[in-house]
Amino acid sequence: MNVVHKTGVQGATNPLKALESFGQSPWLDFIQRSYTENGSLKKLVDEDGLKGVTSNPAIFQKAMGQGTDYDPQYKDVLAHQIVAAGTLYETMAIDDIKAATAVLYPVYEQTKGLDGYVSLEVSPYLARDTAGTVEEALRLWKAVDAKNLMIKIPGTDEGAPAVRTAISEGLSINVTLLFSLEAYRKVLEAYIAGLEDRHAKGLPVSGIASVASFFVSRIDGKIDKKIDDRVAAGDKDAEALKALRGKVAIANAKMAYQHWLEVTASPRWQKLAAAGAQTQRLLWASTGTKDKAYSDVLYVEELIGPETVNTIPPATFDAFRDHGKVRPSLTEDVEGARHVMAEAERLGLDLDGVTKTLVDEGVSSFADAFDDLLGTVATKENALLGDALTKTTIELPADLDSAVKASLDAWRKGGIVRRLWARDATVWTGKDEAKWLKWLDIVDDRLADLPALEAFQAEVKQKGFTDILLLGMGGSSLGPEVLAETFGKHAGFPTLHVLDSTDPQQVAAFEKKVDLAKTLFIVSSKSGGTLEPNILKAYFFAAAKKVLGDAVGSHFVAVTDPGSHMEDVAKQDGFWKIFYGEKQIGGRYSVLSNFGIVPAAAAGVPLKPFLDSALYGVRASAASVPPALNPGVQLGTVLGIAATKFGRDKVTIVASPAIYDLGAWLEQLIAESTGKIGKGLIPIDDETLGAPDVYGTDRVFAYLRLASEPSAEQDKAIRALVAAGAPVVTIDLHDKLQVAQEFFHWEFATAVAGSILGIDPFDQPDVEASKIETKKLTTAYNETGKLPSETPFATDGAFTFFADAANAEALKGGSLAEILKAHFGRVKAGDYVGLLAYVERDEATRTWIQAARLAIRDALKVATAAEFGPRFLHSTGQAYKGGPNSGVFLQITADDVADLPVPGEKYTFGVVKAAQARGDFDVLAERGRRALRVHIKGDLKSGLDALGKAIDASI
Ligand SMILES: O=P(O)(O)OC[C@H]1O[C@](O)(CO)[C@@H](O)[C@@H]1O
Numbered sequence: 001m002n003v004v005h006k007t008g009v010q011g012a013t014n015p016l017k018a019l020e021s022f023g024q025s026p027w028l029d030f031i032q033r034s035y036t037e038n039g040s041l042k043k044l045v046d047e048d049g050l051k052g053v054t055s056n057p058a059i060f061q062k063a064m065g066q067g068t069d070y071d072p073q074y075k076d077v078l079a080h081q082i083v084a085a086g087t088l089y090e091t092m093a094i095d096d097i098k099a100a101t102a103v104l105y106p107v108y109e110q111t112k113g114l115d116g117y118v119s120l121e122v123s124p125y126l127a128r129d130t131a132g133t134v135e136e137a138l139r140l141w142k143a144v145d146a147k148n149l150m151i152k153i154p155g156t157d158e159g160a161p162a163v164r165t166a167i168s169e170g171l172s173i174n175v176t177l178l179f180s181l182e183a184y185r186k187v188l189e190a191y192i193a194g195l196e197d198r199h200a201k202g203l204p205v206s207g208i209a210s211v212a213s214f215f216v217s218r219i220d221g222k223i224d225k226k227i228d229d230r231v232a233a234g235d236k237d238a239e240a241l242k243a244l245r246g247k248v249a250i251a252n253a254k255m256a257y258q259h260w261l262e263v264t265a266s267p268r269w270q271k272l273a274a275a276g277a278q279t280q281r282l283l284w285a286s287t288g289t290k291d292k293a294y295s296d297v298l299y300v301e302e303l304i305g306p307e308t309v310n311t312i313p314p315a316t317f318d319a320f321r322d323h324g325k326v327r328p329s330l331t332e333d334v335e336g337a338r339h340v341m342a343e344a345e346r347l348g349l350d351l352d353g354v355t356k357t358l359v360d361e362g363v364s365s366f367a368d369a370f371d372d373l374l375g376t377v378a379t380k381e382n383a384l385l386g387d388a389l390t391k392t393t394i395e396l397p398a399d400l401d402s403a404v405k406a407s408l409d410a411w412r413k414g415g416i417v418r419r420l421w422a423r424d425a426t427v428w429t430g431k432d433e434a435k436w437l438k439w440l441d442i443v444d445d446r447l448a449d450l451p452a453l454e455a456f457q458a459e460v461k462q463k464g465f466t467d468i469l470l471l472g473m474g475g476s477s478l479g480p481e482v483l484a485e486t487f488g489k490h491a492g493f494p495t496l497h498v499l500d501s502t503d504p505q506q507v508a509a510f511e512k513k514v515d516l517a518k519t520l521f522i523v524s525s526k527s528g529g530t531l532e533p534n535i536l537k538a539y540f541f542a543a544a545k546k547v548l549g550d551a552v553g554s555h556f557v558a559v560t561d562p563g564s565h566m567e568d569v570a571k572q573d574g575f576w577k578i579f580y581g582e583k584q585i586g587g588r589y590s591v592l593s594n595f596g597i598v599p600a601a602a603a604g605v606p607l608k609p610f611l612d613s614a615l616y617g618v619r620a621s622a623a624s625v626p627p628a629l630n631p632g633v634q635l636g637t638v639l640g641i642a643a644t645k646f647g648r649d650k651v652t653i654v655a656s657p658a659i660y661d662l663g664a665w666l667e668q669l670i671a672e673s674t675g676k677i678g679k680g681l682i683p684i685d686d687e688t689l690g691a692p693d694v695y696g697t698d699r700v701f702a703y704l705r706l707a708s709e710p711s712a713e714q715d716k717a718i719r720a721l722v723a724a725g726a727p728v729v730t731i732d733l734h735d736k737l738q739v740a741q742e743f744f745h746w747e748f749a750t751a752v753a754g755s756i757l758g759i760d761p762f763d764q765p766d767v768e769a770s771k772i773e774t775k776k777l778t779t780a781y782n783e784t785g786k787l788p789s790e791t792p793f794a795t796d797g798a799f800t801f802f803a804d805a806a807n808a809e810a811l812k813g814g815s816l817a818e819i820l821k822a823h824f825g826r827v828k829a830g831d832y833v834g835l836l837a838y839v840e841r842d843e844a845t846r847t848w849i850q851a852a853r854l855a856i857r858d859a860l861k862v863a864t865a866a867e868f869g870p871r872f873l874h875s876t877g878q879a880y881k882g883g884p885n886s887g888v889f890l891q892i893t894a895d896d897v898a899d900l901p902v903p904g905e906k907y908t909f910g911v912v913k914a915a916q917a918r919g920d921f922d923v924l925a926e927r928g929r930r931a932l933r934v935h936i937k938g939d940l941k942s943g944l945d946a947l948g949k950a951i952d953a954s955i
């Protein structure tokens with residue numbers, strides 16, 4: 001805002017200066033950096049007798065939202081810190097307030113603490129939160145650290161007790177948003193009670209100042225509108241109503257002043273005054289004339305009286321200097337004012353209702369202004385940070401786009417992002433979600449622990465390991481796998497391998513891949529009780545012991561939650577180190593905790609840039625960033641709304657080849673978080689893009705594009721999809737390290753989508769079911785030496801077929817071809833097909849499954865998932881069982897060429913894998929899923945070839 005300071009009438013003839021002789025202090029309802037810096041503010045003090053300054057969120061919105069005043073500071077802060085928009089705003093606001101307090105300090109001194117104040121308002125989001133207001137008032141008081149600061153607190157029902165506490169803490173307070181006499185009485189009472197609290201404790205009551213900001217013009221705005229409407233409607237009291245136009249606000253203010261006179265004359269107040277207390281002066285706020293029909297200085301001229309303040313907006317300030325007339329108007333015709341009030345009541349103008357509405361509107365309009373301001377700050381910040389942030393581009397069909405925008409606005413109005421960050425479980429289902437939110441600040445936490453992590457990194461390097469073999473499942477392995485696949489080997493550091501299978505061939509292949517004598521083993525399990533990492537640890541510990549002897553423990557590191565079984569094992573076996581996870585983070589949200597950071601350290605990933613990149617993501621999705629600019633909320637909203645309102649629940653993940661493995665991590669995050677109680681998002685990963693016509697209308701595409709190494713083919717296919725009207729979210733990563741940022745981005749988005757879906761995104765109720773079934777089977781094996789027998793419902797050459805009674809009935813037929821035809825014949829539009837292969841996950845099987853799924857997709861035009869067991873059990877398995885019943889599953893099992901023992905157990909890896917496949921299948925069937933198991937006897941390769949051909953023929 002550009003304030004023109006006109007030098008007009010000066011000295012004693014300056015009406016602004018003349019206010020002082022009537023006991024009124026003119027304050028300025030305005031702040032702007034350049035205005036303070038260029039001496040304009042000081043000039044008002046010197047020439048116009050300005051005695052104070054007030055700010056509010058709308059004033060800062062105007063100051064910061066325009067021009068370039070703040071650019072140097074934006075740049076300076078962002079060059080040194082990774083901060084959220086809210087912190088950036090506050091840093092600048094505090095500097096502005098400090099600078100203004102310095103200008104006004106001489107006034108404070110000259111008036112012995114009566115005047116010279118600059119007001120800074122607590123966040124308008126806290127207007128209904130007593131404890132939050134007190135906390136923020138104390139924080140801001142400390143941050144500005146100036147005697148002539150006033151903290152502005154709204155005089156709502158919740159604000160009044162906060163005023164009392166803040167006063168009792170010795171803060172100077174400006175109580176704002178007062179419209180009604182009733183609210184005013186309460187805050188004057190709160191002020192007095194706060195001083196009495198201090199007095200009772202023997203603390204001084206002098207040196208504390210307070211004003212009660214009683215809003216004026218907004219009242220006339222509302223009442224006059226009512227009058228005009230009734231007059232226009234031919235009200236019988238038209239004349240009496242017209243007589244009240246432009247009168248009620250001033251009469252209301254005069255009544256407030258009468259109350260102040262009464263209270264300050266009371267013995268109760270006199271006692272405090274004798275102890276040195278200052279009165280809480282009435283401050284007339286909202287004194288700019290809004291109705292052009294009135295004098296532009298109406299709300300100054302009519303409210304002049306002793307021991308009051310008028311905070312005047314710049315234009316009114318100039319106008320009053322120019323042609324204001326002074327007289328002791330406040331105590332003039334008090335009877336007339338009473339009559340106006342009585343008339344307003346008689347005529348049913350409902351002043352009580354109006355003032356209540358004004359409080360609500362005041363709170364929400366300041367919140368809107370603050371949203372807007374923070375949006376401006378966030379936009380500036382994003383522009384200045386440039387490529388330090390990943391870039392999200394959302395391209396949606398019009399109907400989805402407007403539903404997403406409506407939801408974002410509802411989130412803004414409901415302050416839901418702030419509630420999420422405040423760990424409010426009612427953002428989801430109101431159960432125990434608050435206990436699972438430590439991932440929100442784990443990046444700050446890990447950065448704080450950087451010295452220890454870097455020391456570990458240096459030790460690993462120095463020990464000269466050639467390989468790292470990480471043993472874990474789901475959240476404990478998929479994040480590390482992204483690191484291994486994305487970053488490859490770092491010079492001077494060992495190569496990271498991740499083993500998350502019980503397939504004996506795969507276990508043997510990994511054993512062969514590494515040099516056991518030079519391998520660092522990371523056993524990774526949050527719960528410490530998961531079957532796979534336990535038996536893998538047992539196997540590799542025994543194997544490594546053969547080459548390392550008693551030194552074997554020094555090659556093992558555990559990452560586990562405190563107090564877990566794995567911690568005990570690690571201690572007993574003399575592991576080199578134990579790193580702890582956070583119990584308040586579930587596995588799939590754990591990648592930025594030690595579960596990802598420890599393997600990252602060991603593999604030589606540069607930790608500070610990695611965590612810094614993640615921190616940019618955390619700050620970008622902070623509570624202070626309004627939903628429409630908040631990348632985590634935007635993405636989550638698109639996913640949630642697309643699924644719930646448009647049936648687009650297949651989140652199709654496309655990633656640039658160099659970061660392709662992010663998809664595997666995302667699958668678990670999305671599926672295990674959202675797929676439950678019959679709802680959910682079904683992630684579709686690594687399904688090579690096709691032409692638009694191979695897709696149904698159940699997709700939303702998420703394209704993770706490595707801007708430095710994009711695939712022209714993917715770009716082209718994505719453009720074609722956008723052109724065909726498919727919903728596409730493209731996220732550009734500017735370098736590989738930004739996978740760290742995407743980890744957080746997607747965690748946040750998943751939490752948001754979970755809220756929209758109405759589920760608890762932090763539990764996994766259906767995973768447990770198959771674990772129980774598996775456990776029954778392995779226990780039976782340990783007891784009897786074999787797995788319980790099972791009977792195929794059909795056999796065709798090398799293939800045997802298993803299903804529960806219902807599925808077997810639906811798939812009647814003798815041959816492979818007939819059974820597959822019947823099975824895939826059950827697929828309808830909007831379904832997805834899951835190929836669930838319990839075989840070694842190697843190049844050959846991955847190529848096979850990819851070809852099979854693409855054939856199915858192209859023929860049936862449905863989404864397809866290509867999964868390997870048991871790995872997917874800890875990932876998409878939750879959604880397949882607990883999510884929407886739209887999956888058609890083909891489970892593939894095979895004979896194991898060779899098996900491996902599990903040390904200390906009767907069962908073998910092969911038995912475990914078989915039990916897992918059966919446990920999985922049983923639960924799928926029990927949940928009424930369309931599921932078929934085909935078992936390949938003999939040679940796997942020729943079996944898969946034949947199965948592939950049969951699939952092609954059946955669709
Ligand atoms: O780290 P843990 O406790 O071994 O769990 C591994 C995985 O198993 C699950 O608990 C269930 O599949 C996942 O949520 C988790 O990531």
Ligand SMILES: O=C[C@H](O)[C@H](O)COP(=O)(O)O
Nearest residue numbers: 029054056213285286287288
């Ligand atoms: O403290 C000052 C108030 O925030 C301000 O006077 C409100 O004025 P308005 O009604 O013109 O917005």
